[in-house]
């Protein structure tokens with residue numbers, strides 16, 4: 292089976308990147324990560340890419356005139372990979388509409404809440420403060436609004452009375468690692 296080229300964009304730890312790397316070793320998984328892009332030179336996830344012989348592109352926005360310049364450079368750098376999908380995995384920059392429009396229906400994001408609830412940051416803290424019974428995670432297509440595009444997959448987790456932001460984050464993260472690869476399969480089938 293020929294595997295479709297995927298780019299993964301990260302800014303930090305890279306645990307979702309790791310789950311995608313692992314699943315893509317499966318011969319039946321339809322994608323392979325051709326390139327990892329990080330906007331953060333210190334992102335831990337870069338090491339994972341090195342260890343797995345995946346090409347990396349690292350660009351620090353501070354070295355560019357403005358965001359437009361930065362994104363232009365990303366576009367030029369990823370062009371040779373002919374990416375079928377771009378997976379944002381803890382990527383902390385907001386992509387411009389101009390960038391998103393270059394990849395219609397091809398950019399995915401994972402978010403640690405049951406969207407449309409709790410867009411943005413501190414999702415677990417807010418869910419606990421609001422005494423929600425459930426939280427979870429969502430993989431969705433990216434549009435120009437933050438954490439907003441069409442939902443591909445979601446997974447619910449129960450919030451226990453003793454859960455802290457930290458324990459809830461861990462529970463949700465485990466599910467993230469399962470649904471992101473599944474959502475990639477679905478998106479590649481489209």
Ligand code: GRF
Pocket residue numbers: 301303304305306307308336380381382401402403428464467
């Ligand atoms: C995840 O919780 C993801 O949902 C959010 O950022 C975090 C990234 O974690 N968008 P990691 O870098 O994949 O470990």
